[in-house]
Amino acid sequence: MKLHQAFDIARGDVVAFIGAGGKSSTLFNLGHELAEMGWRVVATTTTSFGLDQLELMPYAVTPREGMGTLAMALDEFRFVFVYDEIRAEKVYGPPLNFIPRMLDSVASDVLLIEADSAGGRPLKAPFDHEPVIPPETSLVVPIASLSVLGQELDDEHVYNAQAIIDRYGFGEGQRVKSPWVAQVLRDEMLGLARVPDNARVVALLNQVSEGYLRGRARLIARLILRENRVGSVAIGSARAADPVIEVQRPVAAVVLAAGMSRRMGQPKVLLPWTRKMTIIEQIITQLILARVDQITVVTGNRAGEVRRLATTRGVEAVHNPHYETGEMLSSLKAGLAAMPPHISAALVVLGDQPRIQPKVINQVLMAYAEGRGSIVAPRFEKQRGHPILIDRRYWPEIMALPDDGAPRDVINKYRKEMAFVDVDTDSILGDVDTIEDYIEQRRRAGLL
Missing domain, CATH: 3.90.550.10 (Spore Coat Polysaccharide Biosynthesis Protein SpsA; Chain A)
Structure with missing residues (x-):
């Protein structure tokens, strides 16, 4: 199953990816899927990511080049990334107030936003200022990689591990268990922090293959869905040709x-x-x-x-x-x-x-x-x-x-x-x- 099917993407959607363990690869793969369907896809970030990831985009522009340049790039490339500046090998997105102006000025079909950062870790709890989700967002995709299972609950393996320890009383250094992942993703103070009230929520459990791990992912998905705020949970591997192997829904x-x-x-x-x-x-x-x-x-x-x-x-x-x-x-x-x-x-x-x-x-x-x-x-x-x-x-x-x-x-x-x-x-x-x-x-x- 393709990502756009699993997420039920519609023209006009503003999609924010948050969490850890596959935001960029999910955004890139989804963008390419939609562009191949003939959609006009704009992508950006409200935080920052590595310069090497920018090189994966078909084309990139800055707001200083003007809305006309963005529109022409969409005509030619179908999938365009918008960023503000590059500093110290990091790509930074435009200010939040640019997003509504861009939506009003450029004829695009969908806007994809990397709205969080996790330092390459597979699971995260946000700090107070995270994630940075624009109010125009219609779909939020919280992500976690199941490569975290069995890893130690510490800052080396989990972004802001202390927030999880403080909220649930788990011991620092304990091995991460399946129910813990569900607890974090469905928690309105952690995995669902700052999600706009009117946005749909579809979670993604990433880096899941067939066999035992798929069974564990299904268990985690069922636990996540106990929180009615989450509409469905996709299970799969964002980098695969067919990234989603199943979508659990209530x-x-x-x-x-x-x-x-x-x-x-x-x-x-x-x-x-x-x-x-x-x-x-x-x-x-x-x-x-x-x-x-x-x-x-x-x-x-x-x-x-x-x-x-x-x-x-x-x-x-x-x-x-x-x-x-x-x-x-x-x-x-x-x-x-x-x-x-x-x-x-x-x-x-x-x-x-x-x-x-x-x-x-x-x-x-x-x-x-x-x-x-x-x-x-x-x-x-x-x-x-x-x-x-x-x-x-x-x-x-x-x-x-x-x-x-x-x-x-x-x-x-x-x-x-x-x-x-x-x-x-x-x-x-x-x-x-x-x-x-x-x-x-x-x-x-x-x-x-």
């Missing part, structure tokens, strides 16, 4: 458990599945085992009993007031309307599919994280099943569907954006509509 499960169960003749979600659990409890348990970020159960028929079973397991419940006359769509609308703004996608889970498996859920989530599709569905022997993941960008169209519509109307409209995950179990197809279905599903689960 995903919520919407469990549709409001139906009247007319064919069953009794509320199917309340039927016993095992000796200790009902069908709805079994489904919630599997979602918890899959570590889904948030679980919301949509209630309707026998709402009080379903809500009690859900909340007992620590998940949320929302009521569908139209459950008697509405179809699946009304329940999905109720679930989506209850989603907090930081949730990126919804995993639509049927409330009568008790053989749902954490393995399948994780396969769907991983396909989404790897950018294979913005709608993801499992498939068994060429048959599409549930749960289906739907990115937030499609929710407005689902919410606007008429009462006689169905979620598949939107899903089928965007088939080109859809990814299928082939699985080795028919559990994605089996639901419980009749007593015969119930007996058969329990038999397939080995419960009879």
Whole structure:
């Protein structure tokens, strides 16, 4: 996956890179990606960096050369760096008040800013005056390199290590652990210091390859996302041709458990599945085992009993007031309307599919994280099943569907954006509509 995809870059963005362990390489790689797409890319710094890095830029100008020179350079090179002066082998950026004037005067598509310095270390805590993020910034990318794991917590390996020691009580010289990286990056006094209130935040865990380190990075990303201020966490290596191997985002499960169960003749979600659990409890348990970020159960028929079973397991419940006359769509609308703004996608889970498996859920989530599709569905022997993941960008169209519509109307409209995950179990197809279905599903689960 390319950086512009992982960061969801849009024309007009002002992007500030902060933190440590790959700011310059991320800025350079992203700039080249966008320039190759035909974008007009301006880059600068609000701090300074080494003169050798300036030589990596296609072209560089100073404000003294005038806005016309910058515009002509963009016409020719597409990717231009703006700096103020060079002193003692260091390149210094223009004053902050130059940035809004440049944005108003030059027709560029995106502005990339290195807004922090870390002295080449892989992790940092800022001093009081850092980072220097312009108020015009629309996207902030906090960065840390996972090469810091196992290194000593001291100023040789961590920029301003004392600030981390003072805030969390870690011992100086202790080996840096995965949760520490997450704590620093998600902390509004450290990794998120001085981030403008209206800016999006996408963190980057850099210098991550396949294997064990990718697993550690995924754990760190999940911990970072406990802070709702961070929209997503990209994982990869900024210098690679395809720099991002996955993007972790908060995903919520919407469990549709409001139906009247007319064919069953009794509320199917309340039927016993095992000796200790009902069908709805079994489904919630599997979602918890899959570590889904948030679980919301949509209630309707026998709402009080379903809500009690859900909340007992620590998940949320929302009521569908139209459950008697509405179809699946009304329940999905109720679930989506209850989603907090930081949730990126919804995993639509049927409330009568008790053989749902954490393995399948994780396969769907991983396909989404790897950018294979913005709608993801499992498939068994060429048959599409549930749960289906739907990115937030499609929710407005689902919410606007008429009462006689169905979620598949939107899903089928965007088939080109859809990814299928082939699985080795028919559990994605089996639901419980009749007593015969119930007996058969329990038999397939080995419960009879």
